[in-house]
Amino acid sequence: MRMTFTEEQEMLQSSVRKFFEKEVPTELVRKIQSPDSTGHSDELWRKLSHAGWLSIAIPEKYNGAGGTLFDLGIVYEESGRVLLPTTFYSTIFASLLIKEIGTVEQKPWLLSDISSGKIISTIAYMEPDAIHNTDCYKTVARNNKNHYYLTGTKSFVQNAHLANPMIVIARTEDEQANEGLTAFLVNPAQSGVTIKQQYTFGKDRQAEVTFTEVELGPDNVLGVPGQAKQGLELAIKKATALQTMEMVGGMKKVVQMTVDYVSQRKQFGVPIGSFQAVQHHLANLATYRDGSELAAYQAVSLLADGLEASREVSIAKAYASESYKNITVMAHQLWGGMGYATESDLFLWSNRAKATELSFGTRDYHLSQLMKYITANEVDKQEQISNLSYSI
Numbered sequence: 001m002r003m004t005f006t007e008e009q010e011m012l013q014s015s016v017r018k019f020f021e022k023e024v025p026t027e028l029v030r031k032i033q034s035p036d037s038t039g040h041s042d043e044l045w046r047k048l049s050h051a052g053w054l055s056i057a058i059p060e061k062y063n064g065a066g067g068t069l070f071d072l073g074i075v076y077e078e079s080g081r082v083l084l085p086t087t088f089y090s091t092i093f094a095s096l097l098i099k100e101i102g103t104v105e106q107k108p109w110l111l112s113d114i115s116s117g118k119i120i121s122t123i124a125y126m127e128p129d130a131i132h133n134t135d136c137y138k139t140v141a142r143n144n145k146n147h148y149y150l151t152g153t154k155s156f157v158q159n160a161h162l163a164n165p166m167i168v169i170a171r172t173e174d175e176q177a178n179e180g181l182t183a184f185l186v187n188p189a190q191s192g193v194t195i196k197q198q199y200t201f202g203k204d205r206q207a208e209v210t211f212t213e214v215e216l217g218p219d220n221v222l223g224v225p226g227q228a229k230q231g232l233e234l235a236i237k238k239a240t241a242l243q244t245m246e247m248v249g250g251m252k253k254v255v256q257m258t259v260d261y262v263s264q265r266k267q268f269g270v271p272i273g274s275f276q277a278v279q280h281h282l283a284n285l286a287t288y289r290d291g292s293e294l295a296a297y298q299a300v301s302l303l304a305d306g307l308e309a310s311r312e313v314s315i316a317k318a319y320a321s322e323s324y325k326n327i328t329v330m331a332h333q334l335w336g337g338m339g340y341a342t343e344s345d346l347f348l349w350s351n352r353a354k355a356t357e358l359s360f361g362t363r364d365y366h367l368s369q370l371m372k373y374i375t376a377n378e379v380d381k382q383e384q385i386s387n388l389s390y391s392i
Helices: 007-023 026-033 042-051 069-082 088-101 106-115 229-264 276-304 310-340 346-358 363-391
Strands: 122-124 140-144 147-158 166-173 179-186 193-198 206-216
Touching: 007 042, 007 069, 026 346, 069 229, 069 276, 088 106, 088 122, 088 147, 088 166, 088 229, 122 147, 147 166, 147 179, 166 206, 179 206, 179 229, 229 276, 229 310, 229 346, 276 310, 310 346, 310 363
Parallel strands: 122 166, 140 166
Antiparallel strands: 140 147, 147 206, 166 179, 193 206
């Protein structure tokens, strides 16, 4: 587990922080979150691609920087400090899936185009009745004479109106009627695709996308037909871990802003930060922040080393979801009236805390996953004891 950065990672963190502090002021966040915005800034997108932040974890042979998942996590943490308001996250998520399941012919052009900022992408995988369980997906792609006909509905698809290609996960059957999940590259402007915006608490751009007999050729298949499940689940796991890094960045910023506020706000002639009750609250904020950092760093570093880490990812996401929410709620209380005034900007982090709490699995979902891991481990232990007893 990595809790200290290498010299190169310290330089990366410094560069990313300077870039985001300069290029992503809260005024831009407010502007992109406004109802009349598309949720995207072409100018910021160009700067992100020119700076190389889109290509951090993409291999050098695909025009990437060749960094690790942990390097990408550093970028996510710094992006969380400033509430990066672009299509960055959905496109990186798509790149993770492409790396896992793309063919040798597909990876060079798809990953190279993502590295250079030519592609904005997203993954349409969740469904109204199957948010997390890939075995319950109802969206199907019927194979007829080497063409597929895609039908179904996907929910909470980030930046669906801007993505091209959109990567859609659907159930398919092979010639022996064996079912599997297949990823398809779909142009949202294609006939049969309907996009309906979903209004979210975090004011990000998510949509319900309906597919009605959308015709797709063999070139639209990403990877091997029927073999996308394992790669999708790994990409989701990595994206979840990365989001905990983003949440940690947001927590650090809120704690920093709150310490600054209570150090300047005076009551009875002294800063309110000198009051013991306020200091107790600040200590709690620091505990939430530091615990989330430890869990997030552990999850991402294990995944970066190629380890399974499902348990660690669920621990990180469950704890970060609760911590980010608690930190922003307490910050509002310590700020008093100013904490509830929209001019203060604190509400921007509160909104993001709620949005990230709900995405990639809530606290309750990941706690239920942890119970499964614990139960499975207990069963394994009992089997090992039984086998040992039998041997004796």
